[in-house]
Amino acid sequence: xxxxxxxxxxxxxxxxxxxxxxxxxxxxxxxxxxxxxxxxxxxxxxxxxxxxxxxxxxxxxxxxxxxxxxxxxxxxxxxxxxxxxxxxxxxxxxxxxxxxxxxxxxxxxxxxxxxxxxxxxxxxxxxxxxxxxxxxxxxxxxxxxxxxxxxxxxxxxxxxxxxxxxxxxxxxxxxxxxxxxxxxxxxxxxxxxxxxxxxxxxxxxxxxxxxxxxxxxxxxxxxxxxxxxxxxxxxxxxxxxxxxxxxxxxxxxxxxxxxxxxxxxxxxxxxxxxxxxxxxxxxxxxxxxxxxxxxxxxxxxxxxxxxxxxxxxxxxxxxxxxxxxxxxxxxxxxxxxxxxxxxxxxxxxxxxxxxxxxxxxxxxxxxxxxx
Numbered sequence: 176x177x178x179x180x181x182x183x184x185x186x187x188x189x190x191x192x193x194x195x196x197x198x199x200x201x202x203x204x205x206x207x208x209x210x211x212x213x214x215x216x217x218x219x220x221x222x223x224x225x226x227x228x229x230x231x232x233x234x235x236x237x238x239x240x241x242x243x244x245x246x247x248x249x250x251x252x253x254x255x256x257x258x259x260x261x262x263x264x265x266x267x268x269x270x271x272x273x274x275x276x277x278x279x280x281x282x283x284x285x286x287x288x289x290x291x292x293x294x295x296x297x298x299x300x301x302x303x304x305x306x307x308x309x310x311x312x313x314x315x316x317x318x319x320x321x322x323x324x325x326x327x328x329x330x331x332x333x334x335x336x337x338x339x340x341x342x343x344x345x346x347x348x349x350x351x352x353x354x355x356x357x358x359x360x361x362x363x364x365x366x367x368x369x370x371x372x373x374x375x376x377x378x379x380x381x382x383x384x385x386x387x388x389x390x391x392x393x394x395x396x397x398x399x400x401x402x403x404x405x406x407x408x409x410x411x412x413x414x415x416x417x418x419x420x421x422x423x424x425x426x427x428x429x430x431x432x433x434x435x436x437x438x439x440x441x442x443x444x445x446x447x448x449x450x451x452x453x454x455x456x457x458x459x460x461x462x463x464x465x466x467x468x469x470x471x472x473x474x475x476x477x478x479x480x481x482x483x484x485x486x487x488x489x490x491x492x493x494x495x496x497x498x499x500x501x502x503x504x505x506x507x508x509x510x511x512x513x514x515x516x517x518x519x520x521x522x523x524x525x526x527x528x529x530x531x532x533x534x535x536x537x538x539x540x541x542x543x544x545x546x
Contacts, residue, residue: 189288194393197280201239204279205272207382208240208375210362213395216431217353217361223303226353226388228346230292234392238362239276241268243381245535248515252535254458254542265383269296273385280387289391296355296385302339302348355384361430363396366404370411370420370513371437374404377528379521380514398433404526410516412438414541416456417448418479420513444483447475451495452512455543460498515541 194211201209214227214236222228226236243264250256274295281291339348356373360366365375372380376399412422424439451457453476454465465473472490474481481487519535521527 189286192284192287192289192391192393197237197284197393200283201237201276201280204276205241206239206276206280207242208238208364208377210238210240210359210364211393211396212236212238212358212362213431216395216398217358219429220353221303223301223347223351224353225347226351226358226386228351229294229353230290230388230390232390233292233388235389235395236358236362237280237387237389238359238364239273239280239385239387240359240364240375240378240382241273241276241385242378243268243383245381245518245531248381248518248535252515252541264381268383269385273383277385277387284387284389284391287391289389292388294386294388296383297350301350301352303352355386357428357430357435358386359384360399360433360435363398365399367435367437368405368411368517369407369409369436369438370517371440372411372513372517374517374521376401376404376526379404379527380517398431402526404521406520406524406526408520408524410520411513414512414516415445415448416452416512417441417444419445419448441483443488447483447488447491451476451491456512458544460495464494464498 197211198209212235214233217225217227220226227233247260247264250259274293277293277295281293284291339350341348356367356371359373359375365373368374368380370380373382373384374380375382409422412420419441421439425436426439427434427436429435451460454460472494475483475487475491515535522531522535
């Protein structure tokens with residue numbers, strides 16, 4: 176009996192809600208994968224990153240994965256077309272496609288008498304940084320400029336400014352930011368690779384995630400225990416233009432009794448190279464910008480010993496600001512080092528279920544500019 180029928184008959188009766196029913200609706204609505212997790216798998220998570228506080232009465236977390244077509248990387252691989260990745264595979268999925276699917280699945284769950292809290296990939300600012308987990312709201316350099324105009328507000332290292340406070344004692348401040356990739360692992364969809372990317376056996380790193388919290392108690396899917404997807408080939412380390420991923424130092428966490436490990440990442444260096452990967456990998460900045468070096472303001476790229484601090488990042492932004500929006504508009508496509516490297520090696524090593532007639536790379540080295 177669906178919602179309209181209950182209104183017509185006046186009977187508050189509900190059909191049985193099952194995992195199989197939810198999964199079928201999710202896949203038919205457009206999700207590519209659907210996994211179910213038990214919230215107790217987050218025992219020990221930092222308070223500000225514990226998804227159990229998103230909906231304290233939730234009994235189940237549902238993860239929906241949305242595949243990114245391999246072809247959105249093709250223009251980046253060839254150095255010919257950059258905008259499709261950020262516009263379609265990032266913004267298009269996170270802001271348009273996934274929310275519409277969440278809405279359909281959420282309605283289905285609520286038609287069965289249970290509440291459905293849908294949670295898209297969001298840019299909300301919580302108590303901790305969504306970059307590196309440090310306390311405070313992480314602001315982009317352009318946001319930091321606006322904040323500095325606010326009387327009495329200071330922006331210390333990493334642009335952290337505390338705007339929110341808890342509404343209930345013992346609870347985290349809004350808006351809570353939980354770790355999407357670890358949550359996808361908790362829902363049984365895959366594992367964390369050395370690059371800190373979430374890898375599924377179907378698509379490797381090529382998917383986005385969205386979530387539903389519901390008070391329905393459903394049996395969780397088992398944690399992924401198949402053949403390791405990441406072979407520790409270190410291609411992600413080699414192809415990162417900023418050298419942001421450590422080859423020797425790792426981070427280990429426990430999710431639901433499963434130990435996860437990835438290479439320690441300099442998140443702020445990753446951020447700045449993701450935005451602008453440097454003279455060898457950015458065709459949108461005139462050559463003279465590099466040649467003049469703007470009084471050493473680009474040392475962050477020229478000298479690997481310079482750390483990606485707020486001061487150094489803002490120096491870079493001051494140099495590149497005249498070229499806005501070209502360098503920012505394509506920022507989520509220009510790097511792609513770890514993603515492309517991972518897709519290439521996973522396919523070569525036969526780690527993915529999906530097969531293509533032609534390899535992702537045909538043996539030639541990835542392009543770089545001669546300047």
